[in-house]
Amino acid sequence: MNLASSWQFWAMLSAVFAALTAIFAKVGIENINSDLATFIRTVVILVxxxxxxxxxxxxxxxxxxSPRTWVFLVLSGLATGASWICYxxxxxxxxxxxxxxxxKLSVVLVAVFGVAFLGEKLTALNWAGVALIAVGALFVAF
Incomplete structure (x- = not known):
């Protein structure tokens, strides 16, 4: 299998870059308003x-x-912006x-929302993993 066509490869890279995002952002926002920092980050992403x-x-x-695609991409963009501002x-x-x-509790919420709104199915083992992610995130955070 071609690595570039593997969802696991791209998901792992996403995790690495998300981790770097947190570290770089924490240092980058030390002396500026967090909303201004979010704006700068957004401009960099856009360019x-x-x-x-x-x-x-x-x-x-x-x-x-399609109009439906536009609606959901705009909603996704608004949710992303809200997430970044809060983050x-x-x-x-x-x-x-x-x-x-x-x-990263978003992982848990994605699983729940995927089942509730997209009709996705999770096995008992999948739900156990979701629960472990939730508990682990809370242990690390508190």
Whole structure:
């Protein structure tokens, strides 16, 4: 199997970059307002993604994108923005090693929301893992 087509590979990279995000952000927000820090981060992400789209030729006109897709991408963007604002405010006040595990309770919420709203199925073993993630995050945070 090609590593670049493995969801596990990309998920692991996501975890690594999320960890780096917490560490870099904690240092970066020491002397500025957390909302300004979130804005700067967002601009960097926007420019980086624009460059990636340009370099790979992946940009396409938005016309073929359905209204339903637009609605859910906008909602996702709003949720992301709210998450980032809250995350940076929490980092400004708390320790990265305590804030990040609470933030990662999103893993638990994704499992619950996936079952509740997307009709996804989890086995007893999957639920045990979700419970362990929740307990582990709380142990690390408190």
């Amino acid at each position: 980086t993604l624009a460059l990636i789209l340009y370099a790979t030729g992946a940009y396409r006109s938005p016309e073929p994108i 940076f405010r929490a980092l400004k006040i708390g320790n990265a090693g305590q804030v990040a595990p609470i933030d």
